[in-house]
Amino acid sequence: MTETGLSAAASRYDRKRDQIIAAATELINELGYKGMTLTKVAQAIELNTTSITYYFKRKELLAEAILEAAIERYNRIVDQAELEPTPFDKLHRMVWATLEQFAQIRSGDAPPVANLSHIRSLNEPLRTRLSDQYIVMFRRVRRFFEEDDGSRKHLATAQTHVLLENLFWAQAWLRRYSLGDFERVAHRFSEVLAYGVSGAGRDWDPALLALEEPETVKGLGDMNIAFLKAAAITINDWGYRGASVDRIAAELSVTKGSFYHHLQSKDDLVLACFDLSYARVSLAQRAAERIEGDHHRKLCASVASLLELQFYGDSPLLRTTALYALPPDVRAGVIERSNRMARRYAGVLIDGITESSIKAIDPLIAAQMIMATLNTAYEMRRWAEVQAPEQAIKTYASIITRGLIPNR
Template sequence: MPDASPTAPRQTKRFEQKREAILDAAAKRFNERGIRGTSLADVSSGVGLMTNSITYYYRRKEDLAAACFLAKIGWLDALIGEAEGAGPPEARLRTFLDLYCRGLAAMATGERPALIRFHDVRALPSPQAETVFAAYNGFFRRMRALCLEADAVPDLDRVARNTRTHLLVSVVQTMRVWIDRYEPNDYPRVGARVADLLLRGLAGPASPWPPARALAVPPQETAALETAPGDAFLRAATILINEQGYRGASVEKISAHLRVTKGSFYHHNDNKDDLVAHCFARTFDRIRRAQDAADAAGGTGWERITAATGTLVRHQLSESGPLLRWIAVGALPEGLRADVTRTMQRLWERVAFPIADGIADGSIRPCDPSMAAQVVNSAIDAASELDRWARDIDGAAAQANYVFPLFAGLYAPPPR
């Protein structure tokens, strides 16, 4: 996408340096506040420029956001280019993740400019959205060719290759959420362990597939429903927050999604923030009940983790789904963000318990339980977008094409 200034400025070295500084400051602001919550004035204050000076490079905020996304995709494409010569697909995947984590470490220490996260990409309007989505789709295809080329795993059809690529890309992107708990010098070590989890899965030598135990999740208690908004409002708000962030999911858009008036919205909801809080409470309740049901059912660690994961992935694709994604937390107001982040982190850490138990009972191979939990959580979180890459996929197909490679490894032959 060209810079949206009336006349293209001369591309001098100083111009490029200033443009890189603007993109760095903009990426940081967009990551903190989302596209809707950031202004050109916010960005200009980060680089010591007047707002009018920013418009010399990018006329509109949306042009600047699109340039940030395209810079991020360009960086990922460059990593793919470096990894292409590493040998077979498994080696290329390891090389890509090593390069990716070294890049994240350089950003964490300030050695290279920050890059925007993809969590707010659907908040872009037209025509910027079409440009960025086309570039992202190109990146997805290159990632699929890099690690899941047609002959990498025999008997995989296009849907299976797309779902496995979505699993890989989602785990990679979500690493930015949790990798900062480690020292930047250790980021390459984290990348190596995540690569091992993706390639080899979690299954122990005799772990059965499909899991023999079906999971019965009890319904939400009636008392918790008495003060909650109608499920239609909760689901509509959840979908829009996942797509466009907190600020992008306006009262007008939620009402339009349900084809009701704003008056009807305020008849059922006191305000938007209360509705968003109920959406997170609904998501947390669903995750917690699935985890509790898996523990109550008993069995090996393998049986519990696969049962809970399969149940939550099916929920994402059901009429009562989706769950709110982790990326929705980033642009929340300060008053909501702290408590939501704490609860989300606790529920994600809880996934490590059945993994550790499975390692102890032999049903899960030895691995890092904490990192394995993050990989599993990333897959559950990203399942809400699975149907974008595999049209009309249902729970059974997701179990075979998405949950199975998560636990058996990306290059495991498809289950019978």
């Protein structure tokens, strides 16, 4: 074959491979790793399964290609941000480039990008290999906040975590906005990330909340409650696929049969964990509404109680990444419940803006960011456990109240 012929063949190979990755990305984002099968990928692009295995011999290798492509696309966004002169410019470039990518995906001008939470679903050694690639990107972003000061590394780690998780989660709530609004959203998004929500002269001011027992666990036996607690932690750590029934049962030193005696399926367990999580968020919000003080203080109270649960509690909130385990119709209901929690925070922010305890921000965007920041706080448990609880909660919460670049 001539050189021209070889080049044309290689080009066809690359185009088909990219087509497979794009189709598989849509499936993994919609159905999770478990639901993304080679057969479904083949059906999506009208090929047979054997044709897919010519490019990817195993499902795990296709998942690796999907996630490596996603990490590379986010690395290109970091490349752009690194060229900016100031921390705010870097942050805003990250936000704008990410929203621009999501806009291109929605309009069909770019292929979909995988949610990086699927890394947890992979077996070793792929899980560690991809995690290491993500950590390299994470450290690049962390340098935006370290400013060559080693003493800030602890805070910079939390700041980077909040920034990246908010960017990843934005694709979910951006569906409520038209593409023509994305530029305005990027500016409002950047403002809240950079400078927080606290009004002039206001600082972290939490009250201690006594939270009631959620209605969703009243009447459940001790073993069912124990399964819910163990499942939330195991799924948060290992993803839905990694959190096998055997692993959850082992956490409680019971048999697999005991699990099925108390719960019909793992999907039922996931849904029950979400019910418990949102009940806890709602209880914290309602308890905060009843305390004395302005709405900034009420916000601080609910945030503090939920961060304590996420960092140190034995029944943390289930990560939204577990949504991929649920059937699409059930998932929609869970997402709507999350949006109700966000709208309640938006109401607190609106009342705070009226009384000037909260600065003039876009409350709908800020509320989604608060929910994302609280939900992802579980992943900072190791970060929090080496600090006094009060200090860890105050430091992490300062990203909500004062922002990533507070010295304005």
